[in-house]
Each structure stands twice: as structure tokens, then as C-alpha cells.
Amino acid sequence: MDHQLPKPLIISISLIQGILLTLLYQSVEHKVWPGTEPLWLVSLAAFTISFPLLILLSVTKENAFETIKYLLPFTLLLSILGAYVGYQQEPAALINNSSVVVIFSFTSLIAAFKVLMYVQQYLSDQKISYSSLFKLSWRNFIIFGECWLFVLIFWGILHLGAGLFSVLEIEFFKELLNKEWFIIPVLNLAFGFAIIVFRNIIYTVDNISTILQTLIKFLLPALTVVSLGFLATLPFTGLDTLWKTGTGSLLVMWLQALTLFFVNAVYQDASHKRPYHHILHRLIFIGVALLPIYSVISAYGLWLRVDQYGLTVDRCWAILVCFLLSCFSFGYLLGIVKKRDSWLETLSKVNISMGVVVLVFMLLVNSPLLNFQGVSASSQLARLHDGKVSYQAFDYAYFDYSLGRQGYLTLQTLKEELKGIAPDKIVIIDRMYVNRKGLEKEEKSIDKFRQLIHFWPSESDFPDDLINSVYKNTTQYDWSTYNGKAYYFIAKDLNDDGELNYVVIEESNYSTSAQIWLLKANTWTQNYMQVDNPNNNKFIEDLVLSNQIEVIQPTWKTLKIGDLTFKPQVD
Known part of the structure; x- marks a missing residue:
């Protein structure tokens, strides 16, 4: 008790x-x-x-x-x-x-x-x-x-x-x-x-622990066979097949981590009594000795990814896990080389010291000394300045959704650099950082909404009741917001009837959508318009201001048979 x-x-x-x-x-x-x-x-x-x-x-x-x-x-x-x-x-x-x-x-x-x-x-x-x-x-x-x-x-x-x-x-x-x-x-x-x-009832707790260890004892040989079988077939399949999965390094590290965990659960008795027949014991002995190969494979795969795409938070974690697993694996291998069948003495020493190492790293990753978000931000910014990625192709959104404060500070600094290179990206950055908290209590007004609208050819072409209708539709729900978006009101005759048609384009960093608004029975109604944006353009203000707006006649006319109409959908 x-x-x-x-x-x-x-x-x-x-x-x-x-x-x-x-x-x-x-x-x-x-x-x-x-x-x-x-x-x-x-x-x-x-x-x-x-x-x-x-x-x-x-x-x-x-x-x-x-x-x-x-x-x-x-x-x-x-x-x-x-x-x-x-x-x-x-x-x-x-x-x-x-x-x-x-x-x-x-x-x-x-x-x-x-x-x-x-x-x-x-x-x-x-x-x-x-x-x-x-x-x-x-x-x-x-x-x-x-x-x-x-x-x-x-x-x-x-x-x-x-x-x-x-x-x-x-x-x-x-x-x-x-x-x-x-x-x-x-x-x-x-x-x-x-x-x-x-x-x-500590004795009951210890009994549960014994039951779990017994299950692991029977699973370890099966895991070792899988591990050795994988290594045996790898020379014939090559690493390229492994990398094609996109998660090759992760799978290898999982196999390595499970093997290490199972080995420690089975071979932790201070008496060093062998829990298996000598054949199974030798098989596991070989499996443990070959674990460093997994570390080499994982490290090589991570190096390829980092060299191609730079460091990210996920890759920083993968590198840390790979390093810790490597320390365990090479420590066991060193004990096997030195002590052969008495390698369990080394296993105990490695585990005690590596426990402290793991503890230290679990604290460091939450400190300024090992801030993975800061490391990733610096790595991605270095790739941009080294010319490995262009200002247009640079993943600004990653800094927002994955790098938190470090990403925010980096992008705010980068905005000064973008003024003369890619000013459109400044708008995209500003859209990312809107007031995300308390949007349901956001003070919404038609005047604030008008500040986000770009009128073409001029504001006088649009009736006030149309603008009010679009505003009400945009803010009809408590969670609705116009923050982080731009609106383009386009007045253009789209059906050659001599009357202006009104198109409202809603643009954000994530999508561009459009509706055509029609006045029916003194009520403005919206109709969906299909948008084709092959270059994923997220900032069309310059195109609107430079009057790059035109009407294109459809290549394919609509076929009508009686009351049935057939519209070709041909690229």
C-alpha cells in the first residue's frame, strides 16, 4: 500500500x-x-x-x-x-x-x-x-x-x-x-x-503493467521480423520507392521508435535474464544492432526535403525525433560491439542518460533557445533571399497558419522589402492579419463596407439600393464578416441589350467568387457566376484600375430544342 x-x-x-x-x-x-x-x-x-x-x-x-x-x-x-x-x-x-x-x-x-x-x-x-x-x-x-x-x-x-x-x-x-x-x-x-x-492498490497497477509487458513480449519478435524483412528488401527496391510515399522518413522512424520501445519494455529486468529462446534472442539482437540503418535512412530523407524546401516546423520536429532515436540506436550498437551478449548493461546506462536528454529537449522546444517557428521563419526567408523561390511563388500563407507570432513579425518586416518588388503581396499579407477574435461582435456598417469596394467604371453607375442589398447579404449572419476581403463592383453590358449589368466580385486570400445582381420585381437578386482563375490571382485591383475589363463572346452557342436548352461546357 x-x-x-x-x-x-x-x-x-x-x-x-x-x-x-x-x-x-x-x-x-x-x-x-x-x-x-x-x-x-x-x-x-x-x-x-x-x-x-x-x-x-x-x-x-x-x-x-x-x-x-x-x-x-x-x-x-x-x-x-x-x-x-x-x-x-x-x-x-x-x-x-x-x-x-x-x-x-x-x-x-x-x-x-x-x-x-x-x-x-x-x-x-x-x-x-x-x-x-x-x-x-x-x-x-x-x-x-x-x-x-x-x-x-x-x-x-x-x-x-x-x-x-x-x-x-x-x-x-x-x-x-x-x-x-x-x-x-x-x-x-x-x-x-x-x-x-x-x-x-499499487499491486493491481503493477499487475496491469506486467500484463502489458507480456503482450509486448509476444509482439517484439513479430516487429523484429518485419523490420529485418524491410531492410532485406530495401536494396532491391531502392529508396526512391520509399520517398514516393511522401511519408517515407515518418514510416521508418515509427518502425524504429516502436522497436526501441518494445525492446526497452522486454529487456528492462535488472537480472538480465533472457526472456526468449536463444534463437529469438539472437534475432532481436541482430534487429537492435541494425537500428542505426533506420537513422541513416531517415536523416537522408529529411536532408533531401530540407535541401529542396527548407525547414518547416514539422521538419524541425522530425529532425529532433530522428536525432533522439539515433542516440538510442547508436548507443545500443556501441554496447553490442563492446559487450556482445552483455549489451544490456549498456542499454541501462544509455536509457538513464537519454532520459535526461529527452527531458531537456522537451523543455527547450518551449523556450527561445529552440523555437521551431522562429527557426522555420528564418529558413524560409533565407530561401527567398537566396533566390531559391520567387517573391510571387513564396508561401506567405504558411507564415500565417503555421508560424504564429514569428511568422507575423517576419512578414511585417518583409512588407518593406515588397514595396518595390511585389506590392500586391503586401495586400495579401494585410488580409491575413485581420481581427480574428470576436468577429461575432464586430461593429459592422455600410460605411466600412464601402471602403472595401472598388467601383468600375465609377461609383455613380451603381444604385445605392444595390450596394445596400449586397451589404445585407454579406452580413446576414452573426459570423459573417467582410474583414480581409476586397469587393469589385463591375458595371458592364453582358447581354447586348443596351442596359448595364452589375457584377460583384468578392476576393480573399483563399478564393475569388462572383455574382451577377439582377433587379426583379423591385428586388435585387444574386445569381452565381462560374469563375476560372488559372493563375490563382488573389489581387485583381491593378487589373481593374488599368481597365483590363472586356466582354468575350462565347465560342459555343447554346442549342435550343423546344423549351430545352443545352450549353456546351468546352474548354
């Missing part, structure tokens, strides 16, 4: 954590501090989540002070990194950089579990070994997973009960479950209760 903290104290910690998380959530909902400042919001959320969670998972009556002494500085460091991650959301009204928060959450979880097992091992006063670290890591992971499973089931039961009462026309419980001040603290209390339960 785990000598955990008294039950009332655990429940109190869970309740306080739930109240603090509720306050943070409400600050976002009601747009008050810290919800209005991502720097503070992410920082406070990181500490509020990580510190109580790690305490509940690890502290016992005997080591409470010592554990807090090591975990508090770590969670404060996470909070500081969270502040930097939150800062990457600025300016909050112009950029959407939620991906860095997701990455921060995932990497912080890995780092937290690494720190937790090292602290637990250190405070146990036992000699550090991979087998003990492995046991602690699996125990923490299974307890954490079981607690979340308990919370999800509990949440489902609450909704089931609310649904049953709703059938009886008692809506109180259903409405209560929609209140964050109720559901967040209650779920936190459920998590704390689950901690009490599962930490009291």
Missing part, C-alpha cells in the same frame, strides 16, 4: 485546484485578466495544473517536504516556459497560434513524467537503475490513465442522470452540468478520489 497523504488533504488539494482552474476559465469567458493576456493565462494554467497533479501522484507522508522541494522548482520552470508560449500568441487579436499551446501541453506532460520518476527514484535511497525507473514510469502512467478513465466514466454517469431527469422535465441537473463553476471542481474532486483509490 502506498503511504499517500491523508484523504481530506488530497480532496482539499483537488478542490482548490478545481476552483483555480474555474477562475482561469471564467477569465477567458468573461474577457478579464488573466484571460485577456495569454502570457499570464498559459503561465498560471501550467502551474495550476502541473504542481497539484505531480504532488497527488507522488507525495507520501514520509517524503512530502523533500518531494515538494524538487517538484516546486520544476513546476515554476514550466510556468516560466508557459509565459513564453503565451507570449507567442501576441498580438492575440491578429494571430491564431494555438498549436504551440498543444505542443507545450504534450511536451510538458512528457517532461513532468520524466522528472517525477527521477525524483521518486532519488528519494527512494536506492541505486538508480533502468529497471526501477521503468517500473516507476509505468506505475505513474497507469495510475494517471486510470484516473482519467474514472473521471470520464463519472462524467458520463452525470450526463446520463441529467438526461433521465430531463425526460421527467426536471432541467435543473442538465443546466447544472453546463455551469463551469460546477463541472470543473466536481471533475477535479473525482480525479482526487481516483488518486486515493488507485494509489492504495
